[in-house]
Amino acid sequence: MILYFSGTGNCLAIARQIASATNDQVLPLTEAVRQNLTSERRIGLVYPSYDFNTPPAVRNLVPRLKISADAYVFIIIPCGAQAGNSIWSVRRQLREKGIEVSYSHKIRVPDNSAIVFGRNPNDQSWKFTRFADRLQTIIADVQSERKALHFAWFSPLGWLMGTERMEQWMLRTFRPAVNETKCIGCGICSRVCPMRNITLSDREEPTADHSQLAAIGPHCTACLACLHACPQQAIEVGAKPSPKAHQYRHPDIKLKDLSR
Ligand SMILES: Cc1cc2nc3c(=O)[nH]c(=O)nc-3n(C[C@H](O)[C@H](O)[C@H](O)COP(=O)(O)O)c2cc1C
Ligand code: SF4
Ligand code: SF4
CATH class of the missing domain: 3.30.70.20 (Alpha-Beta Plaits)
Known part of the structure; x- marks a missing residue:
């Protein structure tokens, strides 16, 4: 089962692409918290990075997930460039529930927040040309249930941007x-x-x-x-x-x- 959070479709598209290769199903995270997923032996989480961190909604939903400690859990972050602490912090949240993340990666896609700064996210479609190789690697790794954490280390900038004060600033901005x-x-x-x-x-x-x-x-x-x-x-x-x-x-x- 691949759980996603998506505003403009990048995460949904990537969740679907992985799911079709691995014969999994996709489910919005907002729905997943209402279900018992403990019988799923593979769980993927696909969500964006917001200001070098996990989106507040995802951070609030993850502790409510009912998944097995024996599941193969992987995280993929489709982001403009920087995953920051978005993998690190969810890994920590899951660890508190006794669940280990086995695999993580990020993948660069158009940054939907560019619109707020007067730039056009559609001008970033060149990111899709570099995207295919990374996605194929991720799919092969997930299929073989490889254990490898990428972009999962602590980011001091992510920490700074993730303080409550900065998060409130981000939500206001x-x-x-x-x-x-x-x-x-x-x-x-x-x-x-x-x-x-x-x-x-x-x-x-x-x-x-x-x-x-x-x-x-x-x-x-x-x-x-x-x-x-x-x-x-x-x-x-x-x-x-x-x-x-x-x-x-x-x-x-x-x-x-x-x-x-
Ligand atoms: C509020 C906000 C903050 C963002 N901050 C980051 C960031 O710090 N780093 C980054 O690489 N992308 C950032 N992005 C871009 C998104 O991570 C990226 O466009 C993502 O693929 C959106 O996924 P979606 O299309 O599934 O909603 C941000 C987007 C938003 C809306
Ligand atoms: S920006 Fe806020 S109000 Fe608009 S769709 Fe996202 S969560 Fe809803
Ligand atoms: S804000 Fe835009 S999308 Fe929402 S109801 Fe009004 S016109 Fe429709």
């Missing part, structure tokens, strides 16, 4: 907001939010075409799924609109794959 004048109430953001953190409610002053409005709740983990998926570019970080051309989704992943 990347916190999206709905531009009410642009929102048409289509509900796409609500369906793609892995945290179920976006609700639709009736507009106080409905127009002839639009009666609903999206609202972002308090459980945001800064995955940017909503910002990248909004057809009106109505979701903004720092009140800065992002152009349609900068919106990103992994090329193999459709909106419905990310939708609940």
Whole structure:
């Protein structure tokens, strides 16, 4: 079973690619915590790196997983460049539950947070050309249940960026907001939010075409799924609109794959 957390599809696409080669199934981490996975003899975790660390949502979900201490557990981090402490810290969390991580790796993919800094993640598609060899290595290693930890060492920069104060800063920096004048109430953001953190409610002053409005709740983990998926570019970080051309989704992943 391969468990994933994904905002814009990189982690889902890689989880699927590994699963199809290893004959495994994929399951969102948010669903996995509701299941008893102790009979699974191989467990993969595929999640992004956020600010050199594990995404807060993943960090909160991992302790709730019910998996066997005898399972072959592997972690793959599809990230822009730096995994930081994202493997190290989950390895530590699992160890506290008596579970050892046998294998880990990172793989470079377009950085979906580039949009917040006015850059286009789609300009990073060159990363996919170098991607295939690394993915084949990972698949072969997982198939043979190889024991080898890559990018699992402690990162002082990751530690610094992972302090509570820095994490709050990160969540503030990347916190999206709905531009009410642009929102048409289509509900796409609500369906793609892995945290179920976006609700639709009736507009106080409905127009002839639009009666609903999206609202972002308090459980945001800064995955940017909503910002990248909004057809009106109505979701903004720092009140800065992002152009349609900068919106990103992994090329193999459709909106419905990310939708609940
Ligand atoms: C808030 C935020 C912070 C990020 N920080 C990092 C980082 O520190 N290092 C890195 O290599 N990539 C970073 N990224 C990029 C993601 O790890 C990368 O795009 C990942 O593949 C996204 O996965 P997804 O498409 O499954 O959501 C960050 C992305 C976001 C949204
Ligand atoms: S996806 Fe955009 S337009 Fe649709 S409800 Fe969300 S914010 Fe509004
Ligand atoms: S509100 Fe947007 S950025 Fe926050 S968790 Fe949901 S989809 Fe991700």
